[in-house]
Amino acid sequence: MMSPSRPPAFARPSFRQPSRLLACTAALAVLTTASFAAHAQTKTLYIGMNGGNMEKTYTQFVFGPFEQKNNVKVVVVPGGSSDILAKAQAAKDKPQMHVMFLDDGVMYRAIGMGLCEKQKPNPGLAGLLPVAHIKDDMATGVTISMTGLAYNTKVYADKGWAPPTSWLDMADPKLKGKLVFQSLSSSTFGLHAFLAFNKLKGGTDSNVEPGFSAWPKTIGPNVVEYIASSAKISEMAQTGEAALFPYTPTQVTILKSKGIPVEYVQPKEGAVVLMVAQCVIANNSEPQLAQELAAYLLSPEAQGKALENGSFNPTNTKVQVTGPAAAEQKRMNEFLKNSRAVDWDEINKNRAVWNTRWNRTIER
Structure with a gap:
């Protein structure tokens, strides 16, 4: 009686491949879970400001470093100063925004309405023009x-x-x-x-x-x-x-x-x-991050980017730029010498x- 022949080598069942596959699958699952977890931890900050050139400049050139450092997304709520103020006032008990930009005159009204909280000490405050400190830093000028x-x-x-x-x-x-x-x-x-x-x-x-x-x-x-x-x-x-x-x-x-x-x-x-000023909105849902965003927007780094890419003249005297932006900054500073702030x-x-x-x- 003939003994049964062995199955060909390529037909031999493998016991190692499934274990490797399981290991890879498990590793992929861990990585995917970690990726989803990281994505889920990304927070969103909403900032009210003018649309058009200001929104474009800050979205494309200014917010990036802060977003990367803090794993956060900054989203602009566009509108004129009166519109942004009305939105903030309507949601005073449960703010939908975290920071807002307003023309200086409107900002004084916002402070009087109790919509702003005092900005915490940060390095950017020390370099600001005197006129950019509004109501003991309840708000601060970001561009002048x-x-x-x-x-x-x-x-x-x-x-x-x-x-x-x-x-x-x-x-x-x-x-x-x-x-x-x-x-x-x-x-x-x-x-x-x-x-x-x-x-x-x-x-x-x-x-x-x-x-x-x-x-x-x-x-x-x-x-x-x-x-x-x-x-x-x-x-x-x-x-x-x-x-x-x-x-x-x-x-x-x-x-x-x-x-x-x-x-x-x-x-x-x-x-x-004429200044555009910022304030951290009182009782917002991310008070610490909102304060950090406001601090970043006063920094020479942020204001330099705003100047170079959008012609927004800085309030921080430590901003250093070169080329056309430097010429624009010098021109604006000369104009400021012959400009008055209203009451x-x-x-x-x-x-x-x-x-x-x-x-x-x-x-x-």
Whole structure:
């Protein structure tokens, strides 16, 4: 009787392969679990700020190092200062944002509403300009500029006009129907320009009677349109409707980058300081991380990136950049020497009354 033949070598059952497969599968499971766990631990911070150039600059160039260091994602809630303030106020009992950027005047209101918590000591605070410390660091300026005048270089060249030099140029009769003005009730630019004119007429930040009295027979007749925000400026400058309007150097730089023929002028009487400030929102869900984000945004690293990539002039005096960004920083610092900060506490006491008067008597 013939003995049964052995199965061919390739057909021999293997007892080692399944064990290796199990080991690999187990290892993969561990790695996958760890990956999911790491992903699950990534936290999200929400920051309210202007959209457009600011959102793009901070999202693409500024937040990255902080996100990587802290395993966190920073998400922008875009909107103007009034919109962001309204969102924060509506969610005061259960904040949906962790940090917010507001124009300085609006920030003073936010602090008065109890929406901000004091920023903790951090290295960035020591390098800030004095004006950037708001209410004992309940808020801090993150970028500083000023409101002056912008003029349409093509219109002025076509008319043979010399560039403007003064706030009083807004009242020059030759500009009838060529001045665009941002509404006092909705724009910091407009409010700044009105207060500058008011001061030249003998008024103060608490007494605007001289400005209101002089407006109808001086600047008023030159205004082609009162606009709610500066978003319409780009279109009106391109069509030539806007020959002169209150604006900042940073905003002018943005328009020029789009090929719009405009230039900034620092009025000889001085511009008005305009800061965008930040505050950590009180009672937010991530108080420690929110404080760390605010501290990072004051650092020379963060503010240098904002300057280089978005022309946002720093409030931290220790920022060091080179090339075009350094030239822009030097230019802005020269403008700041001839710029004044307004008294926001005094202004905010009266602004609601001013807005009502403006709407009834100026924009009626």
